[in-house]
Amino acid sequence: MRKLSLLALSAATLLACGEWFGPPLDPPLDSGPVLWMWVGPKDEAPPCVDGQPPKWEGWMPQGSPDSCEPCTCGPAACTLPSRVSTNASACPGGGRSIEFGAGAGWDGTCATPASPVEPGEFASVVYEPPTLSPCTPSKTPEPPPAPALFVRVCAGNTAQDPPGFVDCMQASKEGTCRDGLTRHEFFEALIDDRACAPCECGPPAGGKCVANVSLYGDGACGAQVDAALSISAGDIRCTDIDSTLALVALRAELVEAEPGACAASVPAVIGDVEGREPRVVCSFP
Numbered sequence: 001m002r003k004l005s006l007l008a009l010s011a012a013t014l015l016a017c018g019e020w021f022g023p024p025l026d027p028p029l030d031s032g033p034v035l036w037m038w039v040g041p042k043d044e045a046p047p048c049v050d051g052q053p054p055k056w057e058g059w060m061p062q063g064s065p066d067s068c069e070p071c072t073c074g075p076a077a078c079t080l081p082s083r084v085s086t087n088a089s090a091c092p093g094g095g096r097s098i099e100f101g102a103g104a105g106w107d108g109t110c111a112t113p114a115s116p117v118e119p120g121e122f123a124s125v126v127y128e129p130p131t132l133s134p135c136t137p138s139k140t141p142e143p144p145p146a147p148a149l150f151v152r153v154c155a156g157n158t159a160q161d162p163p164g165f166v167d168c169m170q171a172s173k174e175g176t177c178r179d180g181l182t183r184h185e186f187f188e189a190l191i192d193d194r195a196c197a198p199c200e201c202g203p204p205a206g207g208k209c210v211a212n213v214s215l216y217g218d219g220a221c222g223a224q225v226d227a228a229l230s231i232s233a234g235d236i237r238c239t240d241i242d243s244t245l246a247l248v249a250l251r252a253e254l255v256e257a258e259p260g261a262c263a264a265s266v267p268a269v270i271g272d273v274e275g276r277e278p279r280v281v282c283s284f285p
Helices: none
Strands: 035-040 056-061 083-087 097-101 124-127 148-155 166-170 182-192 208-216 224-232 237-240 249-258 273-283
Touching: 035 273, 056 273, 124 224, 148 182, 224 237
Parallel strands: none
Antiparallel strands: 035 148, 035 166, 056 148, 056 182, 083 097, 083 124, 124 237, 166 273, 182 273, 208 224, 208 249
């Protein structure tokens, strides 16, 4: 939890005040009001008259924003395919299939999977396409400040209205005001328990990813089994292969790599601002 910083918005009108849960207190008939209240930005609050310390100071909440600063998403990078699948039958396949891959995180350099595929075990190869990687969301933002007006209440029965203050009296012990008076509530402290929902990114879209994939019959990627095949994102290709060489190694490279993009979430505000040590006061007409 964190206490709300001393942030206040300018008040459109000044309000009057009195104490919550205190005993009823009638204003003297001939010496002016019992209390004076000022509402506005804290850095503009005037002091109490005659050098008196404030009777109360606090905050009058003005609602809370329901959304946080926008999230953003990083680009969706093109990712190389990391495997092919051999098939004992010609395209479209249907015979025994063997996966031949370099493993996740492959950078496309010459790779030799643990088990080669012998020439009599495959008649076609299915090439997987390059893909777009997930986008990385931005850091979850902090919630925006909760608007609140600063309240200063001074005691005293001065004959003249202090500049900028409004005259008022204490509320009843039940926190109610007499007929004809206006009720105002504020808090000596505001506890901000709000947070922003984590930033998230939608599925990647757009971009253009094209990879050249080559198959080899030796561990040095010198004896090519199949001509380099260009595969675009979303394109799964089956190719018939008539080879006397075993399938030993593969290599790939991105020849086009235009990143995609993701839609970012709009993080809602979670939690609320809680007022502590409430005060209720009644302003005169």
